[in-house]
Amino acid sequence: MKTFYRLFAHEFGQLRGITLLLAAIAMGGPLLLLRLELKNQGSRPVPRYEDLFDASGSAALYGSLLVLTLLSFLLVFYSAYWRGKSIYTSLTLPAPREMLYASKLLALLTSLLAVYSAELIGIRLGYAYSLDKLQAIGVEHPMNNGLFLAFLRGDFLRFLLPHDPTRLLSNAAILLAVTSGILYAVLCERSRKGWGALPLTVGAITILRVLAYRLSESDRVWELSGRSLLGSSLFLLALTIWFIWRGIRFYQRGAIA
Known part of the structure; x- marks a missing residue:
C-alpha cells in the first residue's frame, strides 16, 4: 500500500495545481456571473434560483x-512522452504495473471529484449571495422556495445532485465510464490499437444520450424510461470494467512505451 500511495501522490501531484485552480473558479465563478445577471434583473419578477x-x-x-479537468489530465499524460520520456522510467519501477495504472486512474477520478465538490459549494455560495443581493435592494421574499427546491426543479442542478437511487447510479456510471474511458483512449492511441475506438464510440453515444435526457427531463424532449436509465447505467458500468481490464493489460505488456 505504501508503494501505491507514493505512486498516487506522484500522479495527483501533477494534477494538483490545475485542480485547485479549477476548483477555485468553480466556487468563485458563479458569484461574478450571478452579480452580472442580477444587475440586469431590473424590475423584472424575481426568478427561481435554478433559472437565475x-x-x-x-x-x-x-x-x-x-472538460478542462479532463484536458489537463491528457496534457499531463502526454507530457510523460514529450518531456524526458518519463513513461519509460515508470515502467521500470519495482512496482506491479497494475498499480501504475490504478494510480493514474485514481488521480483523474480524485481531480474530477474535487472539481465537482467545489461546484456544489459554488452553488450554495451563489444562492446565499443572490439572496442577500435581492434583499439589499428591497425585494420582499426573494426566491422563497429555497435552494432545496431548486435542486428538485432545475435539470442541471438535479443532474449534479440527484435525489433518487436510479439517477445516483447513473451519475456514478457516467463518472466511472468517462474516467476509465479517457485513460483507455490514450492507452489505445499509445499502443496503436485502432479497434479500441469501437467501444469508446459506443460508450460516448450512450453517455450523450443519457445526458440529453437528464438535462431536459422537465421538458420531456427525450423519452427514456427509468428502466432504460437503469439499463444504460449497468451497460456503462460493464463498459468501465472492460476499459479497466484492457488498460491493465496494456500496462502489463508494456505496449504503451
Missing part, C-alpha cells in the same frame, strides 16, 4: 470546468 443560475451562464461554466 442557468441564465447567468454558471451551468455552462461548470460543464467547461469538467
Whole structure:
C-alpha cells in the first residue's frame, strides 16, 4: 500500500495545481456571473434560483470546468512522452504495473471529484449571495422556495445532485465510464490499437444520450424510461470494467512505451 500511495501522490501531484485552480473558479465563478445577471434583473419578477443560475451562464461554466479537468489530465499524460520520456522510467519501477495504472486512474477520478465538490459549494455560495443581493435592494421574499427546491426543479442542478437511487447510479456510471474511458483512449492511441475506438464510440453515444435526457427531463424532449436509465447505467458500468481490464493489460505488456 505504501508503494501505491507514493505512486498516487506522484500522479495527483501533477494534477494538483490545475485542480485547485479549477476548483477555485468553480466556487468563485458563479458569484461574478450571478452579480452580472442580477444587475440586469431590473424590475423584472424575481426568478427561481435554478433559472437565475442557468441564465447567468454558471451551468455552462461548470460543464467547461469538467472538460478542462479532463484536458489537463491528457496534457499531463502526454507530457510523460514529450518531456524526458518519463513513461519509460515508470515502467521500470519495482512496482506491479497494475498499480501504475490504478494510480493514474485514481488521480483523474480524485481531480474530477474535487472539481465537482467545489461546484456544489459554488452553488450554495451563489444562492446565499443572490439572496442577500435581492434583499439589499428591497425585494420582499426573494426566491422563497429555497435552494432545496431548486435542486428538485432545475435539470442541471438535479443532474449534479440527484435525489433518487436510479439517477445516483447513473451519475456514478457516467463518472466511472468517462474516467476509465479517457485513460483507455490514450492507452489505445499509445499502443496503436485502432479497434479500441469501437467501444469508446459506443460508450460516448450512450453517455450523450443519457445526458440529453437528464438535462431536459422537465421538458420531456427525450423519452427514456427509468428502466432504460437503469439499463444504460449497468451497460456503462460493464463498459468501465472492460476499459479497466484492457488498460491493465496494456500496462502489463508494456505496449504503451
